[in-house]
Every structure is written in structure tokens, then in C-alpha cells.
Amino acid sequence: MDQQVAGGVTLFTRYSRHFGPRSPFDLNVSFGGELAGHPWRRPQDGVGVAVGFTRMSRAFRRDAPLLDANGGSVADFGYAAASGEKTAEAYYRYQVNDTFALAPDIQ
Secondary structure (H helix, E strand, O other), X not given: OEEEEEOOEEEEEEEEEOOOOOOOEEEEEEEEEEEEEHHHOEEEEEEEEEEXXXXXXXXXXXXXXXXXXXOOXXXXXXXXXXXXXXXXXXXXXXXXXXXXXXXOEEO
16 A cells, blocks of 8 residues: 655555465555655655565474575575565665656665
8 A cells, every 4th residue: 555645755665465375475565655755846756664574384494404496406595595585675766767767775
């Protein structure tokens, strides 16, 4: 869900859930915000930040030490998977023209 809360400020949140035995991840939650480039006279540009959490499924945590997903007769991971992954990201979107933008980011 995206929501513009003030002139040029947009907040967002994402939630997804996967039910099934074959997925390594079963939950993803993230939220963040973006400030449009009005203050520096580039209204089509934007700067944003986000944080998120992805949870590994119980089946994947159980099977990861022995999982041979590619059939190479060697365990692909060989370790007990942790409970999940936390991420943080910051980016700047530079609008080059009406149809092209560059958006370098750091995670």
C-alpha cells in the first residue's frame, strides 16, 4: 500500500505470505518512504529509504543442511538456516527524461 501523506512525501508498506512446502521464505514485511525532489527543484526525482524482514520457512530451516536443489549430489547450503533476513535500503531516483530514470541504491 502506498499513501501520499504530504506534498511530495509518500509512505509505503508491503506484506506477503506464501503457503506451501516448496518455498524457502514464507513471510515478507517491508515499509519505507520517499521524498519527491521538489525541495531541490527536481520534482520527478526522489530519495527514499526502506527496511524489511523476510522469514525463512520452517521446512527450509529443517532441510537446508542437506538440501540438494540442483541435483549435484552435494548439499547446496550445508548449514542450518537462520530464522530470517533483515534488510535496509536507501536510493536516489534521477529522472533523466520522460521515459528513463536511473536509481542507484545501497543495501
